[in-house]
Amino acid sequence: MFTRTPARRGRIGALLLTAALTAGLTACGGPDGSAATTDSAAAAGEKSAGFPRTIEHHKGSTEIKAKPQRIVALDNSLVEAVVALDGKLVGGIGAYRDQKEFPPYLGDAVKDTKDVGPLESPNLEAVAALKPDLIVSATVRHDDLYEQLGEIAPTVFVETTGPLWKDNITLLGKALGEEAKAEEKLAAYETRxxxxxxxxxxxxxxxxxxxxxxxxxxxxxxxxxxxxxxxxxxxxxxxxxxxxxxxxxxxxxxxxxxxxxxxxxxxxxxxxxxxxxxxxxxxxxxxxxxxxxxxxxxxxxxxxxxxxxxxxxxxxxxxxxxxxxxxxxxxx
Structure with missing residues (x-):
């Protein structure tokens, strides 16, 4: 019968630990750095985009820790602003006034977006169920809901929509880490x-x-x-x-x-x-x-x-x- 000595058991334990660490590195990218590099690139990307960042808005200031990947917009104008900036919109106000759903010109950009309306009283349980990492709305719409929304996710409020629609796109550009895109699209519209x-x-x-x-x-x-x-x-x-x-x-x-x-x-x-x-x-x-x-x-x-x-x-x-x-x- 083969009997392990304490020294031999120590060497085997060390080898097993080394193997486990090597396997872990391989799964995360290992020596060739594939997935590890991806993780590093993602982290670097977040840092280069300026996250975490603090956004000053109509209701105060809000820290956004990472580039938003699950956005809920509680005003139709802000729904369209998020779409214009290629934001990942998981929830929004679709039925607005005489409209029964998201406007058709938004196309596939809202095909998987859940309607959490109506505008006057959005369904906060539905909003929370979407696990957003950013909520955007307007003081003129939901001033009394700001604190409740802030308990669900980081929340940014514009003051109103009509007179400030271009300023709102600029603000959302900052919140989404898409300042350049917001500036480019506004400039293209104004030129046209x-x-x-x-x-x-x-x-x-x-x-x-x-x-x-x-x-x-x-x-x-x-x-x-x-x-x-x-x-x-x-x-x-x-x-x-x-x-x-x-x-x-x-x-x-x-x-x-x-x-x-x-x-x-x-x-x-x-x-x-x-x-x-x-x-x-x-x-x-x-x-x-x-x-x-x-x-x-x-x-x-x-x-x-x-x-x-x-x-x-x-x-x-x-x-x-x-x-x-x-x-x-x-x-x-």
């Missing part, structure tokens, strides 16, 4: 907007433009601080004198105040019961006196694009519409 606007101004002789929205309530003229207003401004299109205030969001008008919408070109949309109000306006003799109406320069546009998308994707679709309406180069 200016090209189309310059072409329209050259062709039409610097026309003034109005944006009217018919609602089940006061009819509104949307001004320079709105989503569509910012796009028109980025295009370099002029507004009538009564629509120049850079701080006002909209003008609410009655049928007797139709003249405030007067411009060389009028765009209009309808939302939630606004069709009936629109017909009343159109039947009013004051409407028929407007410059754009007399010249056949009134154009209906999609409310879900011009009003509620509030995104880079929506802005590009607005630019598509403008190029088509005025028959100029779409600058794509």
């Amino acid at each position: 907007a200016k090209k189309i606007g310059d072409a329209i101004n050259a062709k039409e002789g610097d026309p003034t433009v109005s944006m009217v929205r018919f609602l089940d309530g006061p009819t509104r003229i949307y001004l320079r601080k709105t989503f569509s207003g910012i796009i028109l401004e980025d295009m370099g299109l002029a507004r009538p004198k009564n629509q120049q205030d850079p701080e006002l969001f909209n003008l609410e008008i009655s049928e007797e105040q139709i003249a405030q919408a007067d411009a060389d070109v009028i765009f209009y949309s309808s939302y939630s019961g606004g069709e009936e109000r629109k017909e009343k306006f159109f039947a009013n003799p004051l409407w028929k006196r407007l410059t754009a109406v007399k010249n056949g320069a009134v154009h209906e546009v999609k409310d879900e694009i011009w009003m509620t998308s509030v995104s880079l994707q929506g802005a590009d679709l607005v630019l598509d519409d403008m190029a088509d309406i005025f028959e100029v180069d779409p600058a794509k």
